[in-house]
Amino acid sequence: MSTIELPDRLRDEIRLLGRLLGQIIAEEAGEDVYERVEQLRVAAVAHHRDGGDPDAVVDVVAGLDTHQAEQVARAFTIFFQLTNLAEQRARVRALRERDTGDRPVADSVGDAVERIGAAAVGDLLADLRVHPVWTAHPTEARRRAVVDSLRRIDAQLERLDAALLGATEELSIRRHLREEIAILWRTAQIRTSRPTPVDEVRKLMAVFDATVFLVLPHFYRAVDTALHGEDVGAVPPGTPPFLTFGSWVGGDRDGNPRVTSTVTAETAALMADRVLRGLENATRRIARTLSATEEITPASPDLLARLAELEARYPVVAAAQHKRAARSPHRRLMAIAAQRLAATRTGQGTDADMAFDGPDELAADIALTQASLAAGGAPRLAYGELQHLAWQVGSFGFHLAxxxxxxxxxxxxxxxxxxxxxxxxxxxxxxxxxxxxxxxxxxxxxxxxxxxxxxxxxxxxxxxxxxxxxxxxxxxxxxxxxxxxxxxxxxxxxxxxxxxxxxxxxxxxxxxxxxxxxxxxxxxxxxxxxxxxxxxxxxxxxxxxxxxxxxxxxxxxxxxxxxxxxxxxxxxxxxxxxxxxxxxxxxxxxxxxxxxxxxxxxxxxxxxxxxxxxxxxxxxxxxxxxxxxxxxxxxxxxxxINQRYGNGTLATRHLEQITSATLIASAPGREVVDAFAQDGAMLEAMATASEAAWRDLVEAPGFPAFFRAVTPIEEIGALQMGSRPSKRRSSGGLEGLRAIPWTFAWAQCRINAPGWYGLGTGLQAAEEAHGLAALRELHATSPFFATLMENAEMSLVKADARSASEALALGERPDLAQRILDELALTTRMVLAVTGQSALLEGREVVAQATALRNPYLDVLSAVQLRWLGVARGEDATDEDRQVLMLTMNGIAAALQNTG
The missing domain is CATH 3.20.20 (TIM Barrel)
Structure with missing residues (x-):
């Protein structure tokens, strides 16, 4: 295999983090552990890059005791977490670099404006609804402490990126990085107790605080900029608050006895508390900036009438605001709004009954202030930060999601x-x-x-x-x-x-x-x-x-x-x-x-x-x-959720991408190939053959026992990933097993069957009946079929025939094992034939490079997992043995960047 060519800054950052991690391993765990980790790393890379001994990694793992295996699994798990962080940072840099050109960034709202026209986008925005829903399926395998630790490391790397950095400051940053990686090394990767539904709500609120609340107005501003260009902020916005969020966290009780009516009530209260705090702080901050006096920026009669009404209703608050800003009526109105938000949250206020009736009343006060400022000759004050607040109220209300x-x-x-x-x-x-x-x-x-x-x-x-x-x-x-x-x-x-x-x-x-x-x-x-x-x-x-x-x-x-x-x-x-x-x-x-x-x-x-x-x-x-x-x-x-909202730049990009796609998909006159109308008979034949292949596998006699033997499905519950049980009901079969642990288990043994199995058989049946040219034509003309093939390709590239065959052998059913491996080979061959590629991901160089970087180190974790799957299920298994197995599961999930 040729040398992996990563972008220079990404390669340098991964090397830096790897070098610092190695140093911490030597300091914290000892030189012998560091040398063993290096031995495994070198052997794995040599096999993938230079065709070295394929059994070298397995031989080293065979000589590990439980404590050594735990240290090795921890080392490679943390390496993947740091690599993921570096790749996320590379994506942020790439977005910033692409945003410096004359043309809009691909898949942005500016790109949609260019493709379908500003008038069409403006018309569509008036009735647009984009609604992401955060679900109660917390398949995030990392503990909150691990996520927080990685966020602190990211902050230090951001400092290291500064253009002007003195030698002393650089040394200080590197010391901080060593300290944070040492903290990460000593932080338990596995939860010791199952999170409660309310824990899950609080974790979601941390994401809201860190990025979502702050990012949302900047996202709307990007949309408005695409429509108004340099006039943005000086004219009334053409972007209504079309984006709203939903949540199943604390509300989804299907199969989760921990989610009760009390939990749902508490969840709503927690979300309201968080958004009202955010709105109160933002309103208070904005009120302080509205310091223009009435001589320079006269208030409108409507604003003065509203202010008089509120000051008569809340005399104590009014007196305090008059002392601070007697000649700034806009500031006083927003300051009173901040006080009322506090009373809405706490139920208490200096004056009685200060709470807002609802978000519409606050939105009306903001709109009144904007209109008054604009009429008073201060449109940039009207449509700047104050507009950000208006967008936040419009999207989050007083309930958040x-x-x-x-x-x-x-x-x-x-x-x-x-x-x-x-x-x-x-x-x-x-x-x-x-x-x-x-x-x-x-x-x-x-x-x-x-x-x-x-x-x-x-x-x-x-x-x-x-x-x-x-x-x-x-x-x-x-x-x-x-x-x-x-x-x-x-x-x-x-x-x-x-x-x-x-x-x-x-x-x-x-x-x-x-x-x-x-x-x-x-x-x-x-x-x-x-x-x-x-x-x-x-x-x-x-x-x-x-x-x-x-x-x-x-x-x-x-x-x-x-x-x-x-x-x-x-x-x-x-x-x-x-x-x-x-x-x-x-x-x-x-x-x-x-x-x-x-x-x-x-x-x-x-x-x-x-x-x-x-x-x-x-x-x-x-x-x-x-x-x-x-x-x-x-x-x-x-x-x-963490991948999309863990970083502000990536969160804005994600929201822009789905908005741009929704606008383009909704544009009048857009022509899109209806896959079934064009090739319905071929698709039906494909589906029939594919489903038959899938059912022949999962309904084969003895398959449930085989599946439990070759995957860590029984151990997934011990990871304590979420409050919900992994099964809807107890049974000896697969019927009650939830789809998330089902998918997670297949991924752990490097098979990923739910993401591709049966596709090869279906494509082969279509080829035999209609010819390869028809399949290639469908791939070239149908966005649906092209996306389906692209997703299957990603699943295939995360599968590994060698690791899979070793895991499948544990099931002692060579017939089923061979059926899976044969379908893997067939599906890979058919996908390449339809897409016209000589190798998977041939046209997606960056993804191919990232996958190639991970595969050697994945082999190490897979080898440890395979051995300790047997050890942990033995009669003499200890808690430490089970800990090793769970740690490998965490590490493989980090490497694949998904669980379920």
Whole structure:
């Protein structure tokens, strides 16, 4: 293999971090550990680069004792974490360098303006809705302490990048780097206890504080700049707050007994506390900058009237502000707003009843101040930082993110049975919806959540006994009452969606509507179609539902539907699931157009490529014609959240990419190839063959035992990645296993089957029936098929036949092992044939280089994992043995940059 050619600064940064890590290993663990790590590193690189002994790494690992293995696994895990950090920094530098040219950066909103025109973009922005949803699937394997440590290392590297840096300062930075890497070395990589749902909320709030709240106005400013150029900040913005966030964290209770009605109430309060603090601080800061006096910048009559009204209502606050800024009415109005935000959060104020009625009242005061400043000759004061605040209020409200509740349809059925209602009787459900019976006597209206009390309360969790005794069905109506309380306290936007897992028919929707009628709560019911069969039936179910809701009236004008990427792939395999999702969208879009319904498709995408992962902007552009139409909603989870929002520059870039793609996909007159309309017969043949291959594997006799033997699926729960159990229910098979651990386990043994298995068989069947030229034509003309192949290529390049074959041997089923390896070889060959490449990632040099850099060191962790998988499962296994295995799982997840 040729030498890996990385960008100079990236190569230098990786070398620096590797050298400092080596120094810390020698200091902290001893020279013998450092030498053993070096021995493994050199052997692994020699095999990959120069064709050295393929067994050298395995031979060294065979001689390690448990303590040595733990040190080796720790060293390579931290190396991957530092390498990921360096690559993230390289992406930031590349973005900054590309932003210095005369042309807009590719995939930016400026690029969209150039492609479809400023007028078209302006028209689309007026009705645009982009809605990322942070999910309660925390597949981030790293502990919070590790993430914080890496953030501090990043800050030191940023200092090292400074153009003017003295020798003394450089020495100081390098000392800080050694200190931080030493801290990272001594920081436990594995959680000792499972995080609670509230822990997960607090972790998400840390991301909000670090980047999201601060980045959002700069993102809007970038959009506005693309429209107004140099006039931006001096004219009223043409960019409404079209971006809003949602969250399943603390609301998703499907299979997670720890998420109770109390947790949901606490979650809403925590999010409100965080955003109100942010808005209060920003408003207070901006108020201090509005120091223009009334002689130079006269206030409008409307502003003076509003100020007089508020000063009469809040005399104590007014007196204090008059003392500070008697001649600056704009400052006084914003200072009073800051005081009112504090009272909204705490429920207390110097004057009685100071709390805002809601975010709309604050937005009105901001707009009034802007209009007055502009009329007074100060437009840059009106549309500068004050506009940033207006955008933050418009996107976050007083709730930060719209909290969504998700529950399994079977739980809803059980809740109705306990109320004496047959959950399968459509007529009985209709009767309840039309004339709901009284709620149970023991169901009381909860008190509205108090942000201050919740934010300061100690963290707590259900005990194991409480978890075992949890009663999700009994908590359904209580949760609905909590939703109503959240709406009263923070507004309807704070919590109004109820997602139904495993929706199969009309009855699932009517169950929730009946329960909501009994509880007296207003919720939007969101069906989630997950399996291939349910996706195929989705258009018909929606047709029935809308007919049911319309009756003799106009019925719903808008509808939201969620598409499950995870379970459909687990059910039908990578190719068949993707084709089923595409087919379902086509059917729903056609039905919605005919029925006169505005449809929002909610994409339940995971982090791994086998669960719908991959670049979001390309996924947007790959949707069927009409599927976006100014609305894009998608889940973001686990390590994906940190990858996209852990750095301010990357967060802005991510938001620009999905916005640009949504604008382009929604542009009037845009022509896009409908894959099924062009080559439907070929795609159907491909899907049939692919799904048959997948089912032949996962439904083979003895496959569950084989899967448990060759992957660390049973050990994943010990990583304590999230509050949710890895299974929905206990069973000897795979039915109750969640898609995240399923995908995670396949990735750990370097197979990645959910991201490619069956594709080769499907492509081969299409080639035999239609010819290779037809496949290449589809690849060249269909964004959907090109994106699908690109994602499969990434999954294939993360697979490794040698490591996989060693893991597969543990299953003692050579027939199944050979079937997997044969499909891997076939899929690789067919993907190369269709794309016209001689090697995977041939056209994506940077990704290929990053993958090639990782592979040698991945071999080391794989060898340690393979050996300790057997050791940790033995009768004489110790906690230290199990710790080694878990550490390798963390390290491999870091190397692959995804878990599930």
């Amino acid at each position: 719209s909290l969504e509740v998700r529950q399994h349809t079977d739980v809803h059925a059980e809740a109705l049975r306990r109320l004496g209602i047959d959950p399968d009787d459509l007529d009985a459900l209709r009767a309840v919806i039309a004339d709901p019976p009284p709620a149970p006597d023991d169901l009381e209206w909860p008190e509205p959540p108090d942000p201050v009390a919740v934010a300061s309360a100690p963290e707590r969790d259900l005990s194991p006994t409480d978890v075992a005794d949890a009663d999700p069905a009994g908590d359904v109506l209580a949760t609905m009452r909590v939703v109503a309380a959240i709406q009263r306290r923070f507004g309807r936007r704070a919590c109004h969606r109820w997602v139904i897992s495993f929706t199969t028919g009309l009855v699932d929707l009517l169950r929730v509507e009946a329960l909501a009628a009994i509880a007296g709560v207003d919720v939007d019911v969101i069906p989630l179609f997950e399996t291939r069969a349910d996706l195929d039936a989705a258009p018909h179910v929606l047709e029935q539902w809308v007919a049911e809701r319309r009756g003799d009236g106009p019925g719903p004008g808008e509808l939201e539907v969620m598409l499950g990427y995870s379970d459909s792939a687990k059910d039908a395999g990578f190719l068949a699931a993707n084709l089923a999702l595409y087919r379902a969208q086509r059917g729903m879009v056609a039905w919605a157009s005919e029925a006169g319904v505005r449809l929002t498709l909610f994409h339940g995408r995971g982090g791994a490529l086998g669960r719908g992962g991959g670049p979001t902007n390309r996924a947007v552009l790959a949707q069927p014609p009409g599927a976006v139409a100014g609305r894009f909603k998608v889940t973001e989870q686990g390590e994906v």
